[in-house]
Amino acid sequence: MFVEIDNNSGFCFGVVNAINKAENELAKGELYCVGDIVHNDSEVARLADMGLKTISVADMAGMSGKRVLFRAHGEPPASYALAKERRLEVIDASCPVVLNLQRVIKEAYNEVKEQGGLIVIYGKPGHAEVIGLVGQTNGEAVVVESLSDLQSVDFSRPIRLFSQTTQSLEGFKQLAAKMREEGGESVVVYDTICRKVANRIPQVRSFAAEHDVIFFVSGEKSSNGKQLYEVCKEVNPRSYFVQGADNVEAEMFMGAEKIGISGANSTPRRLMDEIKLKIEKLLKNNG
Ligand code: SF4
Known part of the structure; x- marks a missing residue:
C-alpha cells in the first residue's frame, strides 16, 4: 500500500504572491485584509495568528489611516475609491x-x-x-x-x-x-x-483514476476546490472531500492499495502532508 500527494495541487502563483505580500507587510506592522486572503480556513487562521485581521469592504468605510491588503481576486474601482477617501494605504496583492x-x-x-x-x-x-x-x-x-x-x-x-x-x-x-x-x-x-486552473482538471482526472481512494483537501468556500472534487468523484467514486487530517478515518481507505491526496489551488501543502501522516499512522495502528 502507498500514499501519494498530487504534486500539481496546491497554491497557484497568484495566491503565493498574496500570502508572501501579507507576511512581508505584517512584519512591518498592523495589516487588514479585505475578505479571506485565500478560501482556506486553516491558512486564514495561520495568518490571523501572525496578526492579519480580516475585514469586509463595508468595514473600510469606518476606518482611516490603516493599511489594507487587496487579495488575489482583485477589487472593483469602488474599493480603491473608498480606500482613498478613508486615507487607507492599499497593499495591492491582486493577481496580475x-x-x-x-x-x-x-x-x-x-x-x-x-x-x-x-x-x-x-x-x-x-x-x-x-x-x-x-x-x-x-x-x-x-x-x-x-x-x-x-x-x-x-x-x-x-x-x-x-x-x-x-x-x-x-x-x-x-x-x-x-x-x-x-x-x-x-x-x-x-x-x-x-490555465493554472483549467490544466488542473485533466491532471486531477488522471490522478484520481490512478488511485483506489482519493482524499481531496479543500476549504468549503473554494469554487475551484468544489469543481476539482467533482472531477475526482466522476472518475473515482471513492473520493472524499476533506478539510484536514481530523476528517480522515481508517474505514475510508479500508482495502485500498493506492491512496492519493490531492487539493485545490487554495490548499496549503502542509494540510496534505498532515493527512499523509495521519493515514500512515492509522495504517500502522491497524496493521
Ligand atoms: S488568475 Fe486566479 S487561479 Fe490564476 S494564478 Fe491568478 S489567482 Fe491563481
Whole structure:
C-alpha cells in the first residue's frame, strides 16, 4: 500500500504572491485584509495568528489611516475609491492575471457601450473576482453561470463574452457555442480562463483514476476546490472531500492499495502532508 500527494495541487502563483505580500507587510506592522486572503480556513487562521485581521469592504468605510491588503481576486474601482477617501494605504496583492482581465474588460466595455453593446461574464454571481470584473463596467455587465441564465441576455445587442478566471473550460465552451448560435457574429468570445486552473482538471482526472481512494483537501468556500472534487468523484467514486487530517478515518481507505491526496489551488501543502501522516499512522495502528 502507498500514499501519494498530487504534486500539481496546491497554491497557484497568484495566491503565493498574496500570502508572501501579507507576511512581508505584517512584519512591518498592523495589516487588514479585505475578505479571506485565500478560501482556506486553516491558512486564514495561520495568518490571523501572525496578526492579519480580516475585514469586509463595508468595514473600510469606518476606518482611516490603516493599511489594507487587496487579495488575489482583485477589487472593483469602488474599493480603491473608498480606500482613498478613508486615507487607507492599499497593499495591492491582486493577481496580475486578474488585473489584466479587469483592464481588458474595461476597454471592451468602453468600446461596446458606444454601440449599445453588452459585456457578459461567465462566472459565479457575488464571487469576489466577479464583483471586481463587473465593477469595470459600471455595474452593467450581465453575469451568467449556466445556459439557463442566457434568458436575461439581449442578443439583439453586440456582445463581448468573458469568463471569471477559475471557471470550467468545458462550461465556457458550451456557453460560448450557445451564445454564438443565438447572436451569431455579434457575439465576440474571449477565453479568459486561467490555465493554472483549467490544466488542473485533466491532471486531477488522471490522478484520481490512478488511485483506489482519493482524499481531496479543500476549504468549503473554494469554487475551484468544489469543481476539482467533482472531477475526482466522476472518475473515482471513492473520493472524499476533506478539510484536514481530523476528517480522515481508517474505514475510508479500508482495502485500498493506492491512496492519493490531492487539493485545490487554495490548499496549503502542509494540510496534505498532515493527512499523509495521519493515514500512515492509522495504517500502522491497524496493521
Ligand atoms: S487561479 Fe490564476 S488568475 Fe486566479 S489567482 Fe491563481 S494564478 Fe491568478
